[in-house]
Every structure is written in C-alpha cells, then in structure tokens.
Amino acid sequence: MNETLSRIVDSGVVAVLRGVPADQLVGIAEALREGGVTAVEITADTPGVADLIEEVSGSFDDEVVVGTGTVLDAETARTTLMAGAEFVVSPSLHEDVIETCNRYGAVSAPGVMTPTEAIRGYEAGADFVKVFPAKTVGPAHVGAMKGPLGQIPMMPTGGVGPDNAADFIEAGAFAVGAGGALVDYDAAERGDYEAITETAREFTRVVEEARADG
C-alpha cells in the first residue's frame, strides 16, 4: 500500500480544517496528534492555504500526514502539492485533479456519492474515494456500495462524528473524515487545546473499537 495511504489508515480519522486561523494551526494539529488523529486536511478555501500546509508539514515531519481539501481544479492541487501536501481531497470528481496527483506521486480522493462516480474516480487513478456528504445517505449507503465495489477504499465525510463514526467503519469504510464534530475553533481561541485532544481521543477510540469488532 502507498505510504501516505497507510498513514491515513493508521490515523483512522482525517481532520478537515476549514478556515483555520493561522495562529491556531500548529496548536490544533498538535492537539489532534495528542488525541491520535495524525492526518490533517486543510481546505483550499482557507486563506493562505499553501503557506499553512508548508507550516504544518514542516512542524511535524512524518508524525502528521498533511493534505489539501476542497480541491476543485488541477492548479490548486499542484500549488498545494508543491507546498508539501501529500494527499488531495475533493468534494466532487475531477479527473484532472486525480491526474495531477498521480503526476506528482500524491494520493488523491475525489468526492463521490454513487457507484458510477466511485468507479469512475477509481478507474481514473484515485487511491480512495470520499463518500460525500456522508450523513445524508448514512452508513447503509456505504455498505451497499462496498458490496460490488469492495476493492475501492471509502472514506465517508460530511456530518460524521463520534456518534456515527463506528457505524460507517462497520459498514466498510477504511477511515472517516470530520471537521465540525472534531475541531472546535472556539476552544482553540480560548487556549483550551486539551478539549480538542479529548474529542480526537474519543473519535479514534470509537474507530479503533469498530475496526476491532469488524
């Protein structure tokens, strides 16, 4: 397995940081890592995303795997890969983004909702697919897609929290992505990074237990 992908598997949870304030970034990434979440995605609509990716990848070496989220075009993929991103996630399917990632040896994950989109992304060379938005379709949808498409690693994202993460893992997801339910910017603003670590710990515990049960 690709090394970046195996580091995402190890984390089990990919933290989606959208609009993270620059002065909170390293503190939040550290708090997440303390709680076992060692894969972090900074979304491309975050101001200064390339600089933020460079900062976080320079701060942790191999301990934290860093990617770009909400990537809608090849230019954004290339720019952020050059800044140090190791994986690229999209809410939608863009074959030029997948192609660009493969050109530079990076992992790519298009956003998909249907079996047709999932297989199209995988045939285009994606390493895994992000089932998005996950909460509206639920774990049963992921389980049903994994039936005929068991070879495609799936990471449900969008409305995933410690309350439903186990159901997605039990349905066959190899990991989950989470933003709102995982990263509390207000807590970071107050300097309460321990709260972020606690949520991350709970999240990774739930995922590990669901894997052990499966």
Ligand SMILES: O=C(O)C(=O)C[C@H](O)[C@H](O)COP(=O)(O)O
């Ligand atoms: O556009 C993307 O690439 C995304 O990652 C979409 C959402 O920001 C994530 O799905 C996080 O969603 P929540 O966990 O519900 O906050």
